Every structure is written in C-alpha cells, then in structure tokens.
Amino acid sequence: MTSAELKAEENSKLIKGLAAECGFLHCSISKADFLEEEAPRLSQWLKDDRHGKMGYMANHFDKRLDPRLLVPGSKSVVTLLYNYYNPQKQTKDAPKLSMYAYGEDYHYVVKRHMKTLVERIEERIGKVEGRAFVDSAPVLDKAWAVRSGAGWMGKHTNVIRKQEGSYFFIAELIIDLELTPDGPTTDHCGECTACIDACPTGAIIQPYTVDGSRCISYFTIELKDAIPQEMKGQFDDWMFGCDICQEVCPWNRFAKAHNEPAFEPKEGMLDMDRSDWVDITKEVFNEIFRKSAVKRTGYEGLTRNIRFLGD
Structure with a gap:
C-alpha cells in the first residue's frame, strides 16, 4: 500500500469516527465518479413521466449523475445517515402525518450536524473544499448510499439496513479529499413483496x-x-x-428510537x-x-x- 493509500485509509477511519461522534447513524464512502448504472434508469424513468409535475427532477441531468460536475475538484462522496424513527404514534382517528415530519425540518437539523462534522474534520485534517447536501440539490442520494454500502435499495426504493431498517435521512459530503471507498452490500429483500x-x-x-x-x-x-x-x-x-x-x-422491526431532541x-x-x-x-x-x-x-x-x- 502506498503512502497516499495509507493516508486515505487513515482519513476515512477518522471521518467515520467523527461522524459517529456527531450523531450520525452510519458513514460510508464512495469515489466521486459517474453513476454509470443509474444513467439509463434515470433517463427511462423521466421518459416514462414517472416524476409527474416534479419538473425539477428533469433538471441538471448530467450533474445528478456526476458529482464532479456539481462540485468541481471533488474526489469523494461521504454518505451520512441520520435516524428519525419515532415509536410514538398519533391518535388513532387522526389523519396521518409522515413520521419524518413530526419535528423540526430535517434539512436544517441534519445540516447543523454536518457543519459540526466538517469543522471537526478540518481541525484534524486541514482545510477541505466541497459541499454538504441534505436532499437539497441534484444529488442521487439513494444511489450513493447503495454504492457505498450504507444499505441496499429496497423494492420500495428506500435504502434499507439490516440493523436499523429504513427510517433515516441520507446526506452527502462531496469533497476534494482522497478517501478509501467502501463497496456495496447485498440485497436482502428476497421474495418479500x-x-x-x-x-x-x-x-x-x-x-x-x-x-x-x-x-x-x-x-x-x-x-x-x-x-x-x-x-x-x-x-x-x-x-x-x-x-x-x-x-x-419486515426490516423495520429493528428500527430504534432516535435521540435527536429537534425531531420530537x-x-x-x-x-x-x-x-x-x-x-x-x-x-x-x-x-x-x-x-x-x-x-x-x-x-x-x-x-x-x-x-x-x-x-
């Protein structure tokens, strides 16, 4: 292993440890590269008009598939998962609200933790150039989560983890730091429909x-x-x-309650x-x-x- 590879591995371990300290459920890494497998799928999905009136989904097609176009100079995509599972339920006869919206807007909550993470990375590694994304730009977050092994794509197209299920937000740090990529995990949906x-x-x-x-x-x-x-x-x-x-x-029977006060x-x-x-x-x-x-x-x-x- 070269000194550059050793440094990349050391920095990758450090970032994962810091992410855990900042409250993230999981952190894994991909090389900032073209999403070759996703390109034809996204093209066909848009061609079939599966996005309805969400016109923004058809914008920035190339940037959605290549983070280097979105963040020039980027070398790594750091995928971060943040738990929002809440075992509390609404009154039975009430019209239902999706669990992720129970508390404060996740865009701001997760972004705050990402800001802290970047500050800690820079304290330990030095200045890092890049951008943080929380469901707020043309980034195929589920594709990056799958590529990095954060989980597998379920048949419902949510990312699933064996230990925690799927009640989590996905965020990315796209940065100019050379890191060691993780590989994808296996699909465990089996015959379940x-x-x-x-x-x-x-x-x-x-x-x-x-x-x-x-x-x-x-x-x-x-x-x-x-x-x-x-x-x-x-x-x-x-x-x-x-x-x-x-x-x-079935995998969500393993979901554990979040510990984020802002999500209450x-x-x-x-x-x-x-x-x-x-x-x-x-x-x-x-x-x-x-x-x-x-x-x-x-x-x-x-x-x-x-x-x-x-x-």
Missing part, C-alpha cells in the same frame, strides 16, 4: 421502480394542483406524506384528533409547524389534503 402489496395507489409498479406521480407523498406534498378525483379513497388517511411501505417492511413533535400534536385537524386554523398550523418540513405544502395544501380525505 410486502411493500408492493400494501401500496394503496399502486405506486410501486414493479420491484425497485416507483411511479412518483402515483405516490401519496407526491399528491399530498409535491402536487400544487387539485388532487385528481380518481384517487379518492386510496390515501389510507394520509394527509402529509406516507409511511406505508416502510411500516410493512410539538407538545400535544400527537394527541390531536380528527376534529382538531379538520378545524385547524392558520394560527395553530403556524404554531405547530413553525420550523417543520410541513411548511413545504403550507396551510392551504394541508387543509386541501384533509378536505380530500373527508369529502
């Missing part, structure tokens, strides 16, 4: 392929127009996002019953979701969703 069978809108059109334009999360978050009437009765009472494919996944729900939110949600005012919405990812759909969007469930 629980996620495909459970999806009420048939969004998982085949194993490992989701029609984004049929997903409940798409209708309740991304779609700004009226929800198509043909979807009536198919949302299983989800008003923001959807966790069905994760709830039925606003006091009383989980106790709100159906009538509380149906009658929610803009003032109450702003109080509950002041720093929440639910701001993405906004008060008008959330109340539209609730009305759609009940009309």
